């Protein structure tokens with residue numbers, strides 16, 4: 001048996017153990033169910049939505065829930081149920097691509113800073129901190145106003161902004177690990193830098209980054225929906241929860257179903273992600289308490 | 295008047311619910327009663343349920359634990375069915391807890407005075423106008439110097455011992471009637487610990503406290519407790535007076551535990567208590583200790599022994615307690631014969647080694663060279679012979695780890711040389727040392743949790759040196775790994791385990807195996823047994839000794855525990871503030887004449903014997919950096935001669951061949 005196959009099997013074994021641990025927790029079970037449900041919905045909603053999401057029917061404008069339109073219709077007379085079922089597709093697509101990208105580039109830079117250490121690291125971290133202290137919505141709006149909206153801009157923008165807090169976390173984790181005795185021991189044995197980074201550092205930092213990624217995902221979803229809400233995200237008539245809330249909020253007093261449905265859609269997904277992240281962190285034995293939102 | 299039971303725990307069983315829904319007990323049918331004026335020591339290996347029981351005494355259970363049956367009463371109050379608010383008032387009020395590391399858990403950004411005022415506000419009847427006086431009073435009671443000045447300081451400006459005293463002062467703020475202490479001195483220096491024990495002992499007497507003292511340190515227990523209860527696998531196995539339990543233990547486990555403690559008055563390695571306690575989830579049919587017991591017979595394995603109450607007042611859970619005499623204290627094991635090393639070659643020379651952590655900027659080097667702080671470690675000159683074990687002792691911060699790290703090339707030397715096998719001096723940084731030298735020096739750290747990568751299996755851990763130094767892979771790698779595991783008395787089935795699946799002792803064995811896998815000439819051991827239970831410590835010391843005999847390895851063995859160093863070393867160097875105070879063969883250093891610092895250290899050792907009181911000569915003050923001139927020990931020395939100690943570096947006095955004391959006191963007076 002070669003050693004690489006042992007370690008591969010061991011990774012598999014670990015995946016199963018961690019999965020079991022997550023599923024043993026109520027938060028993990030509920031969270032993963034919600035997330036899985038939303039992903040399936042995003043994939044299948046075009047097939048199961050009862051009506052065409054674009055179809056406007058002026059006779060139905062702002063009509064309350066009925067037996068034909070279970071959640072009523074919006075101000076253009078479109079079926080709210082169909083639009084809500086499909087309202088997460090864009091958000092999941094964009095954040096589903098941008099989150100891993102953000103974790104990868106932020107993680108890479110963070111680990112690099114952590115390894116370089118010293119003055120360079122300190123100066124660079126000041127820059128990161130200064131950047132983080134600006135309100136996120138402002139930074140994104142500047143970019144979006146300059147380059148326009150659309151997926152082609154949103155994905156890079158979100159990837160960029162959400163990678164920056166990951167730098168912090170990856171750097172802190174790197175600092176933590178390289179101060180531990182097992183890294184000292186490897187240095188004293190005379191292992192090469194690459195081998196120390198690859199064998200000793202990365203496996204431990206990756207755990208932290210995974211949890212961080214799950215957290216970032218939920219924050220990114222919220223940001224994406226906020227941008228849509230402000231009119232900088234998805235362009236009509238594509239259904240999107242943020243946009244739907246924005247459109248329906250003027251009629252809230254007499255047609256609240258237009259707001260309630262997308263809010264439930266969005267919050268159940270975010271809660272699902274947060275619960276899963278929580279369970280993952282516990283399963284990996286990582287304390288998440290100190291991680292602040294962007 | 296008959297003493298009323300103050301803390302009364304009856305038939306308490308506590309457990310958790312496993313994933314499969316079964317109730318797993320961690321405390322089984324435990325009884326414990328404490329009257330005021332009583333001080334009960336609770337001992338046992340980690341995992342035996344000591345802390346669970348102590349916390350149960352205040353009606354507290356860690357998350358996941360629940361009471362299966364039994365009752366807990368405090369002064370007649372039912373602690374298990376008490377209203378929440380009333381319980382909150384009792385805790386920290388009439389019943390105070392001093393947990394492990396409580397000194398370190400003071401609020402970092404609050405001044406000492408404010409923290410104690412907070413405790414007074416919450417838990418005392420003092421009017422607000424009396425707070426300031428109350429603070430001063432409490433700080434003086436725990437014998438902190440300059441209580442007034444102290445109130446304005448922050449916790450990080452105090453030493454570990456001082457912080458621990460502040461934590462004790464806060465616990466006393468409510469004028470408690472009962473005190474629960476969970477390992478209150480673990481991690482503190484010998485001298486500090488001895489002083490804190492004296493303080494607790496006096497407080498308990500003056501205030502007529504009911505005290506429950508949890509510790510794995512039988513020396514500390516011997517000092518403050520009048521009764522002792524020994525726990526094993528969640529059960530009481532022995533109770534009795536401190537003298538009965540510590541001097542003539544009537545239970546085989548307690549007997550083994552005491553035999554595993556290294557003692558200053560013995561020249562041999564302590565006896566290891568082999569095996570490990572059963573996990574709470576294992577089903578036990580007979581005596582929980584049967585697998586490790588030398589007296590065990592058929593009955594022991596098949597039926598659980600009851601707790602026998604003896605006429606002498608002890609209670610023993612053992613069928614064969616009357617045969618305890620067969621377990622004579624020191625069987626076959628004779629005094630450790632030190633290998634003859636006098637005529638061997640020198641394995642390692644440290645020549646006038648100095649290390650400094652401060653890196654002054656260029657400007658201060660040019661303009662204020664006199665302001666550079668003295669080196670952390672200085673004037674270290676030692677030749678270590680092949681196959682010799684050199685012990686380094688001293689309090690924390692005395693530079694022991696720094697010296698090891700410098701030898702290993704992890705911290706650069708400021709000046710001086712490190713010479714391996716009488717060749718040319720080694721480069722100070724590990725990256726620049728020739729590969730052939732790297733294999734020859736290996737290091738083992740204090741805490742295996744930190745020195746083993748949590749994501750690597752034992753196989754991967756052992757593969758590192760084997761692959762790096764010997765290029766092994768595939769079947770030869772596996773075979774060699776198994777052979778090495780067997781040397782440290784672990785089996786092949788450990789290969790696929792992760793560190794989290796090992797006990798503390800097993801982890802340290804893996805760390806030792808990793809060091810030996812390189813087949814080094816010198817192994818640097820940094821407090822390698824300090825994080826282990828005493829029984830496990832004895833086994834690890836024994837293992838190190840056996841391996842050394844096989845391979846003729848040279849050890850530099852660092853520890854703050856004088857008895858451990860004595861047990862394993864051939865020669866000892868006593869360090870203070872990075873400078874050698876005394877060096878010589880073990881027997882010479884551990885007997886008169888002494889350097890004043892050696893004397894202070896040895897005097898402060900707490901023996902697990904209630905009849906032996908420590909001799910406290912020096913204060914437990916902590917110095918942050920060595921003095922610039924003169925003797926390193928000048929600020930704490932009880933025998934300081936005068937200004938000569940402040941200005942002149944003490945000369946080396948050769949008391950006997952190889953036994954050197956650095957002190958101005960003339961040899962005849964030492």
Ligand SMILES: Nc1ncnc2c1ncn2[C@@H]1O[C@H](COP(=O)(O)OP(=O)(O)O)[C@@H](O)[C@H]1O
Pocket residue numbers: 651670688689690691692693694695696697918
């Ligand atoms: N990395 C470091 N940077 C600065 N000072 C250090 C560092 N490591 C240790 N020291 C200081 O060096 C002195 C000796 O420490 P150490 O060698 O760890 O002693 P010991 O192992 O005897 O407890 C202490 O005063 C400690 O604070």
Ligand code: SF4
Pocket residue numbers: 545546547581582583584585587588589590591594599611612613614615
């Ligand atoms: S009952 Fe038997 S196994 Fe248990 S301690 Fe006594 S002699 Fe040993």
Ligand code: SF4
Pocket residue numbers: 889890891925926927928929931932933934935936939944956957958959
């Ligand atoms: S040289 Fe002076 S200060 Fe130092 S130990 Fe001797 S007597 Fe004490």
Ligand SMILES: [Mg+2]
Pocket residue numbers: 694695820821
């Ligand atoms: Mg140390």
